[in-house]
Amino acid sequence: MAEIVVVTGASKPTGIGYEVCRQLATQGMNVVLTARDAEAAGSRARELGVRGEPLDVTDPASIERLRGVLEREYGRVDVLVNNAAGMSTFGEQASTADLGAARDVLEVTLFGAWRLTQALLPLLRAGTNPRIVNVSSGAGSHGDTMFGLGSNNQMGPGYSIAKAALNALTSLWARELGGMRVNAVCPGFTATFPGGEQMGARPVADGAASVVWAATLPPDGPSGGLFRDGAPLPW
Ligand code: NAP
Secondary structure, three states, X not given: OOOEEEEOOOOOOOOHHHHHHXXXXXXXXXXEEEEOOXXXXXXXXXXXXXXXXXXXXXXXXXXXXXXXXHHHHOOXXXXXXXXXXXXXXXXXXXXXXXXXXXXXXXXXXXXXXXXXXXXXXXXXXXXXXXXXXXXXXXXXXXXXXXXXXXXXXXXXXXXXXXXXXHHHHHHHHHHHOOOOEEEEEOOOOEOOOOOOHHHOOEOHHXXXXXXXXXXXXXXXXXXXXXXXXXXXXXX
């Protein structure tokens, strides 16, 4: 039976999550595309010929509903791609940040991934080569000179801190869940927004391929790292 992969935050045809679903389906994986809007999940999934399910990662009932569907239909999950993320106001500074908005970003990016992964762990453990991919960002690392924590990063503090915390969670899980490959992946600056390519962002297919690399790792692949295009990034 084909591997079962669950991807969060695949609502937009221009987004990385949607393209990850497309690439993984092309490789023969059994893709469960999710989006918090049920209609978007259905339409996007039909476009790709995959299964679509509504999922709001901040809603425990929505997570439990999806877990039940996955358990009934497949009895296991081979790959979980935590792609959904909250966005901060561009240019916001930590000293004056709206903390309510920052909390909302953390709810999606950090606690959403955390809660969903906890819920799906029994199904992941039922697979032979379980992989968890946390779609992160150089914005949450010290080593990225363009968007990292020591740069003049304009992505907003909520976004950067949520990604740094997601990287930390990746490390903890990799150590705790020894038999699984758990990695954080930065897709790189990717043109998922209008005018992106003119600003130097790379095509969505390339950003998504960076994620697909970690989603298709063999059992002896690396775990606990932050990667872009299969190469480790400094944290
Ligand atoms: P995007 O299309 O806006 O992706 C974010 C997705 O998260 C959207 O589908 C959004 O759905 C979803 N989402 C937000 N809140 C949610 C919730 N509560 N439950 C479920 N889904 C929720 O942007 P993207 O550029 O493709 O980003 C994809 C990932 O790559 C993100 O993790 C992002 O941080 C990361 N990344 C992107 C870049 C880049 O340059 N594009 C660089 C580094 C990292 P709605 O449509 O419903 O809001």
